Amino acid sequence: MACLSRRALLAASTALAACGTARAASRPAGPHPIRIDGGPPKAPVRPVREMYYGQLVTDPYRWMESEDAEWRAYVRAEGDYARAVLDKIPGRDKLAAAIDKNSKAVTSVDMLQIAGPHIFTQRRPPDADIGRLYVRDGLSGTDRLLIDPEHFSEPGTHAALDWWAASPDGASVAFGISQGGSEHSVLHVLATATGAVSPLAITRTDDANPSWLPDSSGFFYNRYQDVPADNLHYEENSSAWLHLLGSDPARDIRLIGPGIENGIPLTPIDEPAIVATPGSDILIAQISSGVQNEVSLFMASLQDTLAGKPAWTRICGPADQVTDFTVRGTEIFLLTHKHASHYRVLKMSAGNPQLFTAKMVVPQSRAIIQTLAAAQDGIYLLDLDAGLGRLRRLGMDGKVTELKLPFAGAIDTDSFYADTLHAGAWFQLQGWVRPPVICQAHADGRVSETNLAPQPDIDVAPYTSKEILAPARDGARVPLSVIYRKGLQRNGNATLLMEAYGAYGITLDPSFMARWLPFLDEGAVFAVAHVRGGGELGEDWHLAGQKAAKYHSWQDAEDCALHLIRLGYTSHRSLGVVGGSAGGITVGRLMTERPELAAVVVSLVGVSDPLRSEFSPNGPPNIPEFGSVKTERGFHDLFAMDAYQHVHNGVDYPSVLLTTGLHDPRVSPWEATKMTARLQAATASKNPVLLRVEADAGHGFGSTRAQRVQETTDVMAFTLWRTGHAGFQPPG
Known part of the structure; x- marks a missing residue:
């Protein structure tokens, strides 16, 4: 199982896909303006001045954090203005049609599970606007719709399937539904045979992580405390519960949480989850301590717990740097990066679960072990090696064997599945220009492609990708992915959009998304800078872009951009950079440190004011990654990475597109509105600063296919317009 909580500011990663006819990049003198009567709204300036450890900090738009009626009117006006501008970009409608067509060609599979005789898959077929849950009996079976979130939609909004888990016998499914992209899940249970949903509805299960009892009679789950979702402390003081099927949820048993004396110490941001394993x-x-990857683990007997007398034994704490685990019978396998930046696997016996008794069974190697899962025939290891996925198996005899994959690509960790009731493993394999395939690893070492992810009718032959290394100013070598249409001339004229993230140790793995290929068909280039703060080169790479070292993230992005320019892929006037969520720090500080570097900056639901993020509901859980203003060191780190605080009057800032979803539970919408107002007031250039607003969306999880198509269209059209790309210029 993956130990990272959903509370992390996950990347809204942009990847590629589609087909079309290439157009040679042509470059007019510069982008033509689009004028809207009245211009953007003017936000009132009401400075708040505070002294932090001897440093005066001025916040001109602190009032926006209240998100009151005045703020709602302002954000509505900003959204209306942005919509008016974006809709006037020539070529936008044609681009939208191409993206929509390609999006409908792809069946996306997000997650799968084998349970009893059934194969469960969460997928969005071409005729659907949001992911659904399907079930079939074996690979040769016929898919049957089990959960359609639209049936749960409340008036004026849309519903999404946030998470789900089938019972070991496959007879029941626990699942979470939220409204409007809010991720505020309500837990339900259905019967697989009939699809009937029980009356059970448990609220505040945003991060439920349900784990079924081996006999399928109930499940453990996490639940947030009973306060409103917009309360600063909503995500704190959560508890682990046990629910038995058929019982009143009011009688559910709280096993771990604040006030329970059981030898498990908790802080407010700690999130407990209990995991059971079939056959054990x-x-x-x-x-989990907020978004920190390193976890504390405790062990107890299932039999004793069900009898009401669990005795928890400590296995490890955060200092032991364990990030993942799996159980088989009486054996516990731990994934740790202690003394091993690329991770290693330890094994211990449940009879003596002390870390000093653990034996190393898989040493670290060149590849980075991302996760592990127990199966009947061994422990399957998912590796990342130079940007490509690898699959290995630790056999019952203790030998490690690499399994040959059908093609070179990335393995999606969310789709990686194995369990102790079945031999083998399942996973999704894909590339930048290769559609995803669901593969099955067999006990005899074979890996076969399945029919669980139908292949789209898209010709990918015209496209290619290249993996290069960009030199950073301090001598580091930053991995850089470049995706484009074959025959590209590296004369510096091509529009290039470079994505950068760099947080939590998250990797931006190759991912095929059909809606991005029309961008390449315009002769444009897409690139991904795997900057420090991510996990592409192991835990050391992550730590090198965290807290006091966070500056490496945006400086790596700057150095990658300069390398692409040197290689002739683009030029300063043709360059755009995009970052989503925590990637907003990276592109925001790139812009404020080097405003002349790029022509376009796009921040998708981005963090722009981390100095104040701590004072939002998802702020405290993120302290382990970014720090806290409550310490002097933390304040200086946060101030250094705060793009909002580094905007200065009279600077020629580039064209900027910011986005927000009004139901965002991860990055509060006031961050985007404060940054928009500050840039509009400060910039000396005539470049537009737009705030794209989604009223019925959040952080992007739970957004519909149509919403994603429209957002992608706006990002592409804005980038092509502001880099002067022919076909996207208004008359003038």
């Missing part, structure tokens, strides 16, 4: 009496309590 071992229960593991996983304690």
Whole structure:
């Protein structure tokens, strides 16, 4: 299982896909303006001045954090203005049609599980606007719709399937539904045979992580405390519960949480989850401290727990740097980066679950072990090696064997599945210009492609990708992916959009998305800078872009951009950079440190004011990654990475597109509105600063296909317009 909580500011990663006819990049003198009567709204300036450890900090738009009626009117006006401008970009409608066509050609599979005789898959077929849950009996079976979130939609909004878990016998499914992209899940249970949903509805299960009892009679789950979702402390003081099927949820048993004396110490941001394993009496309590990857683990007997007398034994704490685990029988396998930046695997016996007794069974190597899962025939290891996925198996005899994949590509960690009731493993394999395939690893070492992800009718032959290394100013070598249409002339004229993220140790793996290929068909280039703060080169790479070292993230992005320019892929006037979520820090500070570097900056639901993020509901859980203003060191780190605080009057800032979803539970919408107002007031250039607003969306999880198509269209059209790309210029 993956130990990273959903509370992390996950990347809204942009990847590629589609087909078309290439157009040679042509470059007019510069982008033509689009004028809207009245211009953008003017936000009132009401400075708040505070002294932090001897440093005066001025916040001109602090009032926006209240998100009151005045703020709502302002954000509505900004959104209306942005919509008016974006809709006037020539070529936008044609681009939208191409993106929509390609999006409908792809069946996306997000997650799968084998349970009983069934194969469950969460997928969005071409005729659907949002992901659904399907079930079939074996690979040769016929898919049957089990959960359609649209049936749960409330008036004026849309519903999304946030998470789900089938019982080991496959007879039941626990699942979470939220409204409007809010991710505020309500837990339900249905019967697989009939699709009937029980009356059960448990609120505040945003991060439920349900784990079924081995006999399928109930499940453990996490639940947030009973306060409103917009309360600063909503995500704090959560508890782990046990629900038995058919019982009143009011009688659910709270096993781990604040006030329970059981030898498991908790802080407010700690999130407990209890994990059971079929065929084992071992229960593991996983304690995640906010978004920190390193967890605390405790063990108890399932039998004792069901009898009401669990005795928890500590296995490890955050200092032991364990990030993942799996259980088989009486054996516990731990994934750790202690003394191993690329990770290693330890094994211990449940009879003596002390870390000093653990034996190393898989040493670290060149490849980075991302996760592991127990199966009947061994422990499957998912690796990342130079940007490509690898699959290995630790056999029952203790030998490690690499399995040959059908093609070179990336393995999606969310789709990686194995369990102790079945031999083998399942996973999704894809590339930048290769559609995803669901593969099955067999006990005999074969890996076969399945029919679970129908292949789109898209010709990918015209496209290619290249992996290069960009030199950073301090001598580091930053991995850089470049995706384009074959025959590209590297004369510096092509529009290039470079994505950068760099947080939590998250990797931006190759991902095929059909809606981005029309951008390449315009002769444009897409690139991904795998900057420090991510996990592409191991835990050391992550730590090198965290807290006091966070500056490496945006400086790596700057150095990658300069390398692309040197290689002739683009030029300063043709360059755009995009970052989503925590990637807003990276592109925001790139812009404020080097405003002349790029012509376009796009921040998708981005963090722009981390100095104040701590004072939002998702702020405290993120302290382990970014720090806290409550310490002097933390303040200086946060101030250094705060793009909002580094905007200065009279600077020629580039064209900027910011986005927000009004139901965003991860990055509060006031961050985007404060940054928009500050840039509009400060810039000395005539370049537009737009705030794109989604009223019925959040952080992007739970957005519909149509919403994603429209957002992608706006990002592409804005980038092509502001880099002077022919065909996207208004008359003038």
